[in-house]
Amino acid sequence: MYVAGVDVGSTATKAIILDENQRIVGRGLTHTGANVIKAAERAFAQARADAKSDDYEIGFVVGTGYGRYKVPFGNTQITEIGCHGKGAHYLFPETRTILDIGGQDTKAIKISAQGEVSDFCMNDKCAAGTGRFLEASASVIGLTLDDIGEVSMRSVHPLRITNMCTVFVESEILSHLARGKKVEDVLRGVNNAIAGRSVALMRRVGLDDEITFTGGVSRNKGMVTAIEERLERKVNVSPDSQFIGAIGAALFAWERTQKKVGAS
Amino acid sequence: MKVIAGVDVGSQTTKAVISDETGKIIGRAQVATKIDLGGAAEKAVAEACRNAGIERSALAYVAATGYGRFQVEFRDLQITEMTCHAYGAHSVFPKTRSVLDIGAQNSRAMGVEANGRVRKFRMNDKCAAGAGRFMERVAKALEVELDQIGALSLKATDPTPISSICAVLAESEVINQVTEGKKVEDIICGAHYSITDRIIALLRQVGGEEEITLTGGVTKNMGMVKTLEDRLAKKVNVGPDAEFMGAIGAALLGLRRLQRVSAAAA
Numbered sequence: 001m002y003v004a005g006v007d008v009g010s011t012a013t014k015a016i017i018l019d020e021n022q023r024i025v026g027r028g029l030t031h032t033g034a035n036v037i038k039a040a041e042r043a044f045a046q047a048r049a050d051a052k053s054d055d056y057e058i059g060f061v062v063g064t065g066y067g068r069y070k071v072p073f074g075n076t077q078i079t080e081i082g083c084h085g086k087g088a089h090y091l092f093p094e095t096r097t098i099l100d101i102g103g104q105d106t107k108a109i110k111i112s113a114q115g116e117v118s119d120f121c122m123n124d125k126c127a128a129g130t131g132r133f134l135e136a137s138a139s140v141i142g143l144t145l146d147d148i149g150e151v152s153m154r155s156v157h158p159l160r161i162t163n164m165c166t167v168f169v170e171s172e173i174l175s176h177l178a179r180g181k182k183v184e185d186v187l188r189g190v191n192n193a194i195a196g197r198s199v200a201l202m203r204r205v206g207l208d209d210e211i212t213f214t215g216g217v218s219r220n221k222g223m224v225t226a227i228e229e230r231l232e233r234k235v236n237v238s239p240d241s242q243f244i245g246a247i248g249a250a251l252f253a254w255e256r257t258q259k260k261v262g263a264s
Numbered sequence: 265m266k267v268i269a270g271v272d273v274g275s276q277t278t279k280a281v282i283s284d285e286t287g288k289i290i291g292r293a294q295v296a297t298k299i300d301l302g303g304a305a306e307k308a309v310a311e312a313c314r315n316a317g318i319e320r321s322a323l324a325y326v327a328a329t330g331y332g333r334f335q336v337e338f339r340d341l342q343i344t345e346m347t348c349h350a351y352g353a354h355s356v357f358p359k360t361r362s363v364l365d366i367g368a369q370n371s372r373a374m375g376v377e378a379n380g381r382v383r384k385f386r387m388n389d390k391c392a393a394g395a396g397r398f399m400e401r402v403a404k405a406l407e408v409e410l411d412q413i414g415a416l417s418l419k420a421t422d423p424t425p426i427s428s429i430c431a432v433l434a435e436s437e438v439i440n441q442v443t444e445g446k447k448v449e450d451i452i453c454g455a456h457y458s459i460t461d462r463i464i465a466l467l468r469q470v471g472g473e474e475e476i477t478l479t480g481g482v483t484k485n486m487g488m489v490k491t492l493e494d495r496l497a498k499k500v501n502v503g504p505d506a507e508f509m510g511a512i513g514a515a516l517l518g519l520r521r522l523q524r525v526s527a528a529a530a
Contacts, residue, residue, distance in 0.1 A: 010436065034439055034440070034442075034443040035443065104433060104436065125429060125430065126391060126393075126429065126430035126432070126433065127430050127432035127433055128391075128430075132432050132433075133432075136432065164390070164391070165390060165391035165392050165431075166430075166431075166432040167391070167392035167397050167398075167401065167431050167432060168369065168391065168392060171275075175299065178299050
């Protein structure tokens, strides 16, 4: 029997299907947009199509993320913090600290050797240091989120970005560009500013080896570099880093089916 | 006759007024600030002179305020916007004891002495929460012109307060409310509640004594003024020159300085 995890984030919705051996067999990724229920359905359908076998039954679905209560086919809901902890532990069993930078919030999570959450800290009060901050910076410059990582890596003289407010940073970037500053130096400065905030957040839960970077922003190579430079050490980033919450949710779903089997 | 200019270089607009030697405001002008702060000040002062019917060369003294005041090269004096807003509000409403200045990028609350001096102040200049830029983002998300939001807000029947303090996150909340079928006027009014509550928190920190005078660009938004009065359960002073209050304060403080300098020289 297969299981699924659906992570409805503010920006993207992710779905993962696991087989009975906890192997990832299907992935779905879609823009959340305004209709959260539709996004959950879309990501789930994609993951089912991706899990090529058409002869399987989904035994249990766990919803997570800020829109977890809007997954109509979810059997239960688990917070994204628990799911990120579980998912990071699955991919990197030695992980003790997780940095999750999503579209609208940033979290530092501390987990035990078993992948259980022991502490966490988050910023969900404002867009500073989140994906929205990067998005706004990219859009002022006229680039997409996918481009800015590469571009920022070309920087030789990163600028210091002083504003933390996303609204104000847009003006700050415009004035740098008006003064003829290079786009890559501005972006590297933006990455450094976010890295500074993220590391401060991680320090509050304790910076233990190993560190795993998750969430949509972890796809940005420039951000990964900025965080590694600030920490003076490497961090784990999986190609599945954006799916970690959904993977964790699917793992919880798998555990539920095991309990059911054990009980019957 | 000696005439004095007060120029207030704000993040969004630059305001200039001309005062005669009795402290009467005889000309005013407002221009968009944009990137060249010094240029905006020059333009606003030149227009205010035309509006007052005087030659630019007739100006005896120029006092600058606002965040771009140091870029005004032709200034004789620079004064913080806090001092200017308080003094300007005091000159128009002498019984003012609290001043709320809501600008594009920051909001301030000031406790004011009977002589118009600032006794205590609190401000938020770290982020756009509680400032004009917050409403700008909301208006943009709703695809409504900024100058329409005041009138629309007054039509609200069932406002839902926006819970996000952050202007950027509020935008997403606004979009969610639209998808849920909320009316535009109710959403705008809800946004006004959010911004107002932050400003009232600032006001409480300085004592919040009456009379309260409202200054800054946001005063143009009647919906915002009404929400503020509703939440405070009292009336606030909003003069026709509310937007020019900083420039008026600068001009009058400039006049006072000029008189002192002249007296000392005599």
